[in-house]
Amino acid sequence: MGFFLETLISGLMTGMLYALVALGFVLIFKASGVFNFAQGVMVLFAALAMARFAEWIPQWTGIESKVLANVLAFIGAALLMFLVAWLIERLALRHLVNQSETTLLMATLGIAYFLEGVGQTVFGGDIYKIDIGMPKDPMFILGSVFDGGLLVDPEDLIAAAIAAALVALLALFFQKTTTGRALRAVADDHQAAQSVGIPLSRIWVIVWCVAGVAALVAGMVWGSKLGVQFSLSTLALRALPVVILGGLTSVPGAIVGGLIIGASEKLSEVFLGPYVGGGIEIWFAYVLALVFLLFRPQGLFGEKIIDRV
Template sequence: MAFFLETLIGGLMAGMLYALVALGFVLIFKASGVFNFAQGAMVLFAALAMARFSEWLPRWFGVGPVLANIGAFIIAGAIMFAAAWLIERLVLRHLVNQEGATLLMATLGITYFLEGVGQILFGNDIYKINIGMPKDPVFAFESTFQGGILINKEDIIAAAIAAALVAGLSLFFQKTATGRALRAVADDHQAAQSIGIPLNRIWVIVWCVAGVVALVAGMIWGSKLGVQFSLATVALRALPVVILGGLTSVPGAILGGLIIGVGEKLSEVYLGPFVGGGIEIWFAYVLALVFLLFRPQGLFGEKIIDRV
């Protein structure tokens, strides 16, 4: 039982990080109808900025590691805000009411542009982000289970940060005037414009929010795995989460991430020995394929009914 709980907890922690990346897809799709294939590149770009400025600030100004991390986070956040504004101003504004395939290709172009600019500005080595999260595991519930349950402190802190961000975004969408405007735009662009909601400003805001989500995701993944260009592929791990939860549902992104995180870990541990291992690599995509066949809108997605 203790080993099962260890695997379950590890899956939940990984699932929260998947949900954090998937949240960027959901936010942008809800507000603009654009499937943002550049979300992985945004995570990479933000992580590169965070890692490099946390190195440069002590060298330039002689500040300590805490101030360096705070300053690097603020600068990286400002860079993501600027990137969001430029994406809306230079790309999306000129593609309003275009076909979905056109918008998807635009986000693919943004992906390669961000990766290229990131390599030019920040280099292409493997960098570290040290935000002080403890790496050593701890044993919990030793009085309940013999030997206790091994839990990684870093995973717990990372999951708590992700959960706090998700909770904050949920409150933002539900309780603020801007959040209500975002939901109105998500429901009907033309109706929102007809009552005076500025569509372009809303798109800038939602891309800025997605940039902050990418920054937090990049900071956590960079702390765990190091910042390297393969980090951009983390978006591919989040795609099944979006399919499972639904492209328009924030709770769906969270639940989908948890289901896939737990499913990957449990299947690898308990089914892997019978098929030679490697289930963790493809489990999420097979599950997403099943959902595409039987419930393509996902668990919480809106079912589209066309009437003629």
């Protein structure tokens, strides 16, 4: 029982990190109705920015405190993501208002390749490390309940707490604020939102800024765990089953989908892997998402679209 719970907890913690990446997909889709293929590269770009700023700021300012340097690096990376969001709206999205979803989708592909190239040019192509002080050594918990306790990674627990806090804030933002309701109105119908006075350009800048901050938090956590390298952009592919299960229009769905995918990946690798061969953790989530699409295409929390003619 103890081994099963260790595997389950590890999967749930990984699922929370997947949810961080999936949040970006949900935010952009809620505001523009398009799937943002640039989200994985945004995670990479934000992580590169923070890693390099954390190296450069002590050299530029003489600051010796690592905590202060990391705080300033986070603020600098967040401001950079705000600038990226403004440029995306100014140079791309502003000219694509009321265009088809296919056109917007292709625009996000172009943005992804552009950000990847700029990131490599400005920040370099080496592997960098983000050290935000999270503990690395595993620890044992619930020793009084299980013989020897359960082995968990405290870094995963902290990352899961950060992800949960971000999801809670975003859920409140969309449900309780005027801007959040405007974002949902824009997602439903661009032309109708404009007709009632909602400024589409400002809304898109806001949502890309929020998605940029979500990408920065995801990049910071994943960079602390795995290092910042260009393979980090493939995290978007691991988050696809998450948004399929949770629903492309639901912020809480991103976290529920992440928990399901993370737990199923770990449990399938440990308990089914010996029977079907290694590597099941890589593809099991996609098979699960495919089966799920057959019964509930809109996801667990997604809105069912009904077209009347």
